[in-house]
Amino acid sequence: MNRITGALRSPVVFSVLAGVVIGALFLLGTGADPVTAYGAVLTGSLGTDGIGSTLSTGTSVLGLALALAIPLRAGLINLGGDGQMVLGGMAAAVTGLYVPLPAPLATVAAVLAGMAAGAGYAALAALCENHLGVPLLVSSLLLSYPAVSFASYLARYPLKEPGSSLPQTRQLPEGVALPAFGDSTVTAGLVLVALAAAAYWFADRRTAIGYEIRMTGLNARFSAYAGVERRGLTLRLLAVSGALAGLVGAVGVLSFPYRFLDGALTAPGYTWTGLTAALLAGAAPVGTVVASFFFAVLQVGGLSMERTTEVPRELTQVLQAVVIVFLAARLRFPARWFNRQKEAV
Amino acid sequence: MFFDSDLLMSALRALTPILLAALGGALCERAGVFNIGLEGMMLLGCFTSVATSWFTGSPWLGVLAAALASAAYSLVLAVGAVTLRGDAVVLGIAMNLLAVGLTSFLLRTVFGVQGTFDDPTLAGLPLVGGFSPLAYLAWAAVAAAAVLLSRHVWGLRLRGVGEAPDAAATLGVSPARYQYGAVLVSGVLCGLAGAQLALGNVTLFSENMTAGRGWIAVVAVMLGRAAPLGVLLAALLFGLAEAAGFRLQGLGLPQQATDAAPYVVTLGALFLTTARRRRRTRPTGVAS
Numbered sequence: 001m002n003r004i005t006g007a008l009r010s011p012v013v014f015s016v017l018a019g020v021v022i023g024a025l026f027l028l029g030t031g032a033d034p035v036t037a038y039g040a041v042l043t044g045s046l047g048t049d050g051i052g053s054t055l056s057t058g059t060s061v062l063g064l065a066l067a068l069a070i071p072l073r074a075g076l077i078n079l080g081g082d083g084q085m086v087l088g089g090m091a092a093a094v095t096g097l098y099v100p101l102p103a104p105l106a107t108v109a110a111v112l113a114g115m116a117a118g119a120g121y122a123a124l125a126a127l128c129e130n131h132l133g134v135p136l137l138v139s140s141l142l143l144s145y146p147a148v149s150f151a152s153y154l155a156r157y158p159l160k161e162p163g164s165s166l167p168q169t170r171q172l173p174e175g176v177a178l179p180a181f182g183d184s185t186v187t188a189g190l191v192l193v194a195l196a197a198a199a200y201w202f203a204d205r206r207t208a209i210g211y212e213i214r215m216t217g218l219n220a221r222f223s224a225y226a227g228v229e230r231r232g233l234t235l236r237l238l239a240v241s242g243a244l245a246g247l248v249g250a251v252g253v254l255s256f257p258y259r260f261l262d263g264a265l266t267a268p269g270y271t272w273t274g275l276t277a278a279l280l281a282g283a284a285p286v287g288t289v290v291a292s293f294f295f296a297v298l299q300v301g302g303l304s305m306e307r308t309t310e311v312p313r314e315l316t317q318v319l320q321a322v323v324i325v326f327l328a329a330r331l332r333f334p335a336r337w338f339n340r341q342k343e344a345v
Numbered sequence: 346m347f348f349d350s351d352l353l354m355s356a357l358r359a360l361t362p363i364l365l366a367a368l369g370g371a372l373c374e375r376a377g378v379f380n381i382g383l384e385g386m387m388l389l390g391c392f393t394s395v396a397t398s399w400f401t402g403s404p405w406l407g408v409l410a411a412a413l414a415s416a417a418y419s420l421v422l423a424v425g426a427v428t429l430r431g432d433a434v435v436l437g438i439a440m441n442l443l444a445v446g447l448t449s450f451l452l453r454t455v456f457g458v459q460g461t462f463d464d465p466t467l468a469g470l471p472l473v474g475g476f477s478p479l480a481y482l483a484w485a486a487v488a489a490a491a492v493l494l495s496r497h498v499w500g501l502r503l504r505g506v507g508e509a510p511d512a513a514a515t516l517g518v519s520p521a522r523y524q525y526g527a528v529l530v531s532g533v534l535c536g537l538a539g540a541q542l543a544l545g546n547v548t549l550f551s552e553n554m555t556a557g558r559g560w561i562a563v564v565a566v567m568l569g570r571a572a573p574l575g576v577l578l579a580a581l582l583f584g585l586a587e588a589a590g591f592r593l594q595g596l597g598l599p600q601q602a603t604d605a606a607p608y609v610v611t612l613g614a615l616f617l618t619t620a621r622r623r624r625r626t627r628p629t630g631v632a633s
Contacts, residue, residue, distance in 0.1 A: 030454055077434065133619040134612070137381075137434070138564055142612045145557060146605035153601035272442055279435055312453040317446030324439035328432050329425030 011330055012280060016294075019323035023315060032309040041316070044304020045297040052184035056255070057268070058296035059190045063248035064274025065292045066196055069283040070244070071136075071237040073204065074216040078238060080125055080140030081245045081271035083147030084118040088246025089253045090151045091117035093260035094159070096172040096253070103175030110176065111192070111250045118246020119239040121147060126238035130231040136238075148266060155262040167262035178254045189251030196244055201285035213237065217283075245271075269317070273299065276320050280327060295320060352588050354475060358546060360584030361480045362387065365538035366562035367569070367576045368486055369531025374571040375494065376527035377507035377520070381437035382422050383535055384559020385444030386415040390539020392448040395462065395550040396455060404468045404544050408479070412536035418444070419532025427524045441559070449552045461551035469548035470541075477545035479537055486534065490573040503527060535559070557608065564611050568618055579614070586610035 024034035045054045064081050071078050078084075092114035099106055121143065128139035156167040178187040204210040216223040216233060224230055252265050273295050280294075281287030298320060302313035366383045373380035390411035398407030421440055426433040456462045470477040494500035503523050505513040510520040542558070543550050561583050568582075569575025590603030 026450075079438075128612075128616070132616045134615050135567075138560075138567070138615070139612070141557075141560055142564065142608050142615075145608040149601040149605035153599055156601070157599060272445075275438065276442065279438075312450050314446050314450040314453065318443065318450055319446075321439050321443030321446050325421060325425070325436065325443060328435035328439055329421075329429045330431045 011327055012282075015280070015323045015326040018326045019319045022322050023319040026315055026318065027309075027311060030311050032311045037305050037309045037311055040305040040308040041298065041301030043301075044307075045301035050300055050304065052186050054293075054296050054300045055190060056185040056187070057300050058293050059186070059193050059251060060248050060268070060270045061273050061277060061296050061299070062197060062289060062292035063189075063193045063244055063251070064270045065277040065281075065288050066193070066200055066274075067241045067244035067248070068271075068275045069278035069281065069285070069288045070200060070213075071234075071241045072217070072278055072283040074213045074233060074237055075220060076234060076237060077137045078122060078125070078140045078241045079137055079271075079275070080122060080144040080147075080242075081274060082266050083144030084121050084242040084245035085249040085252075085271065086151040086265055087121050087147050087249070088114035088118035089249030089260055089265050090154060091246070092250035092253045093169050093172070096176040097159075097170060103173065106173070106176045107178065107254060110172075110254060111178075111247065114246045114250025114253070115243040116246070118249065119243035122238040122242020122245065123235055126235045130234060136234070140238075151260070152262045155260050159260075161259070168257075169260045172254070172258045176254070177258055178251060180255070185256055187251065187255045189247075189255060192247060192251065193244075196247070197285060197289050200288075204285050268299070273320065276324050279324055352585075352592060355591065356581065356584035356588035357480065358476065358584075359587040360580040361477070361483050361545065362538040362542040363558055363562050363565060363583050364483045364577060364580040365479070365486065365534045365541065366531075366559055367565040367580055368483075368490055368573060369534035369538075370562055370566040371569065371571040371573065371576050372490065372503070372527040373524075373531050374566050375507045376503050376524045377510060378422070378426055378524050378528055379433045379437070380422060380528065380531055381434060381560075381563050382419070382440035383437075383531070383562045384555050384557070385437075385441035386418055386532055386535035387539040387542065387559045387562075388441075388444040388448055388553065388555045389418050390415045390536035391543035391554055392451060392539075392550055393536070394540035395467065395543045396451070398468050398544055399462075399464065399466075402468055404470045404540075407468075407544055408470070408537065408540040411540040412533045415536030415539065416529050416532035419528050419535070423525045423528040427521050427528070445553050448550075452550065452552065459552075461549060463549040463551075467548050468544075470545045477541060479541040479545055482537065483541075487573045487577050494573065538562075561607065561611055564615060568611075568614055582614055583607050583611055 020038075024038075027034040027037050044050045064085065067081055067084070068078055092110040095113040096106055096110040099109055101109060122140070125136060125140035125143050128134045128143075129136040152167070155169055159169045161168055161170045178189050180187045204214065212223065212228045212233065215226070216228055216230070220230065248270065249265055253260050274292070277291035277295050278288055280291040298316040302316035305311055305315070306313040366387050370380050370383050393414040394404070394407035394411035397410035398404045401407070418440070422433065422436055425431040425436045452462060453459055470479065473481070494504065502513065502518045505516075506518060506520040506523040513520055539555070542554065565576050565579035565583065568579035569577070586607040590606035593606070594600055594603045
């Protein structure tokens with residue numbers, strides 16, 4: 001019993017439960033049965049039909065969650081994931097289409113180009129904070145819009161597939177793609193993102209730089225006093241963050257439909273889902289992986305909930321945000337509720 | 346001619362929603378609450394105004410409902426950041442996300458459509474002398490906020506609360522009360538901004554139609570140093586960029602370039618002002 005009340009007083013558990021309860025109220029409000037609807041979320045995302053989709057969505061969510069978690073660990077918020085991801089995707093598409101290399105090498109080059117583009121663009125936001133005094137939160141977000149517009153322009157005009165009515169580039173040459181697992185939509189991108197998560201865990205737990213990052217997040221002034229050079233740290237963390245966002249873009253282009261399609265990377269809202277996951281986990285490595293998987297389940301399961309109960313899948317977006325609102329407000333069951341219960345027992 | 350009175354008129358129309366939201370943000374900033382939930386409060390105002398105008402046939406009730414709904418929504422920030430001392434930045438981001446999800450969800454459950462709700466019978470705000478009445482209200486609000494903050498005892502107390510909450514508390518001024526007030530007023534102003542966007546600038550609701558304007562308002566607060574007149578100038582800059590973008594589109598530039606223009610101009614202005622401010626402060630030897 002004590003363990004249960006203890007878990008309920010943990011803000012994370014409480015926030016998730018509160019989100020689920022408020023979601024259930026919404027479901028009741030639209031006349032749906034919450035048990036059926038949540039059941040559909042779980043079977044639709046974890047059943048044999050949905051698990052592949054959950055893992056490929058999870059790849060993107062985890063990639064962007066890591067991209068946001070790594071700087072967040074040091075108290076820096078990168079809101080420019082969309083722009084960095086889209087530029088990464090565009091760089092990968094251009095490399096895959098125009099670099100005269102054998103297919104496997106072209107694939108590697110495309111991944112690296114995507115990461116480099118994302119890293120470079122995120123570093124630009126870091127330079128804005130370091131040298132121009134524009135807060136990172138604002139510079140990264142504002143830089144995101146022109147990047148998305150620029151990639152959209154490229155996909156609609158100079159790089160548009162001739163004769164197509166869609167705003168998309170030509171399809172990548174045969175073989176320039178990440179290997180997929182069987183017939184699924186899950187690609188080696190999942191392995192790359194999982195490796196990134198493992199590297200983050202290792203750096204966070206076992207290395208001096210990981211310690212410096214955490215210390216900066218806990219107390220920036222003390223870590224500066226202890227000799228952590230903040231500007232350099234900001235620049236490096238943002239470059240890593242942008243590289244991961246760019247990686248997600250490259251993975252998106254090097255998987256089905258094997259081209260850059262305008263809006264395909266940004267429409268699912270991976271950046272915001274990733275941010276939500278990173279915040280929920282407090283940017284801790286293992287927690288970020290778990291939270292990303294949780295939100296991927298919600299996002300994919302929302303579609304099957306929509307099919308079975310006709311409740312719009314946007315409900316899962318509401319649920320995600322409610323979780324973070326509660327968490328940010330640090331709401332939890334007040335301690336005295338439980339003390340009173342204990343006395344009654 | 347590129348710069349003419351038409352351009353100025355369309356700039357003035359484009360700036361109204363930004364100005365209303367940014368004034369709310371400036372009041373919060375002065376009271377010591379960082380409000381980056383402006384985008385979400387505006388978006389909720391957009392939806393509420395359209396839904397109410399559609400069901401009642403009166404855009405005025407739409408404006409009223411938007412103000413009330415956004416004010417109620419702003420309580421999330423007030424309770425979370427002021428009473429529970431949660432992280433205002435995370436709360437603001439979460440409120441923006443919640444508003445996107447909530448309005449898309451309601452769009453589908455209430456109107457049964459996805460993307461955009463657009464109907465010829467939806468009543469928009471009338472124009473008076475080329476502007477919606479809310480535009481005049483926005484200008485009046487700038488003047489009112491300027492007088493309030495510099496001349497009135499409430500404004501002075503509000504600033505005191507933002508600058509030195511403990512000192513204000515020892516003088517018997519309740520910081521929480523002033524902060525709640527500032528957040529609630531910002532909710533009302535964001536609701537009006539949303540109504541202006543959805544019933545004034547256009548007459549429709551579409552998913553995520555604020556499209557970063559709330560963030561531009563946050564930047565306008567920084568650019569204008571949270572002063573009403575400064576915020577007005579910053580919003581005017583954004584309005585000019587948006588209007589010039591439309592003009593350029595008419596001259597054959599692709600839509601993507603004009604979409605990006607306001608953000609680029611805003612960022613550029615932010616660079617220039619912060620860089621100048623830094624150079625000016627450097628000789629005093631204040632550690633950066």
